Amino acid sequence: MTADVNETRICTVCGRRFGWQKRWARNWSEVRVCSERCRRSRPRRSDRALEGKILELLEARAATSSICPSEAARAVAGDEWRDWMERTRSAARRLAAAGRIQITQRGQPVDPATARGPIRLRLARS
Numbered sequence: 001m002t003a004d005v006n007e008t009r010i011c012t013v014c015g016r017r018f019g020w021q022k023r024w025a026r027n028w029s030e031v032r033v034c035s036e037r038c039r040r041s042r043p044r045r046s047d048r049a050l051e052g053k054i055l056e057l058l059e060a061r062a063a064t065s066s067i068c069p070s071e072a073a074r075a076v077a078g079d080e081w082r083d084w085m086e087r088t089r090s091a092a093r094r095l096a097a098a099g100r101i102q103i104t105q106r107g108q109p110v111d112p113a114t115a116r117g118p119i120r121l122r123l124a125r126s
């Protein structure tokens with residue numbers, strides 16, 4: 001099978017978009033994560049809990065309203081929430097990749113793979 005070197009994928013761990021690299025020449029069809037770091041840190045139970053909390057917080061509100069990722073981090077991690085922010089953003093990117101939520105900036109959906117700066121989360125509109 002020939003590898004499609006122009007194909008991009010969403011990392012199943014951090015939710016960022018990544019493309020083909022030479023080191024994957026033999027097994028590109030099986031690659032699901034963007035980096036060695038992500039390969040070593042597959043989502044744990046607590047990361048799934050973050051995904052669940054994001055959806056729970058959003059479903060408790062009007063369909064049009066949004067939350068700050070820190071609200072989910074605080075709800076899951078309490079006083080340690082700051083240490084959980086990157087994991088919370090990764091959980092949000094996974095949910096966005098799965099089509100469950102949208103990541104927005106200034107009220108507009110953005111590509112979670114490339115967004116920089118403060119983001120908000122809302123349920124995906126069907």
Ligand SMILES: [Zn+2]
Nearest residue numbers: 011014034038
């Ligand atoms: Zn990754």
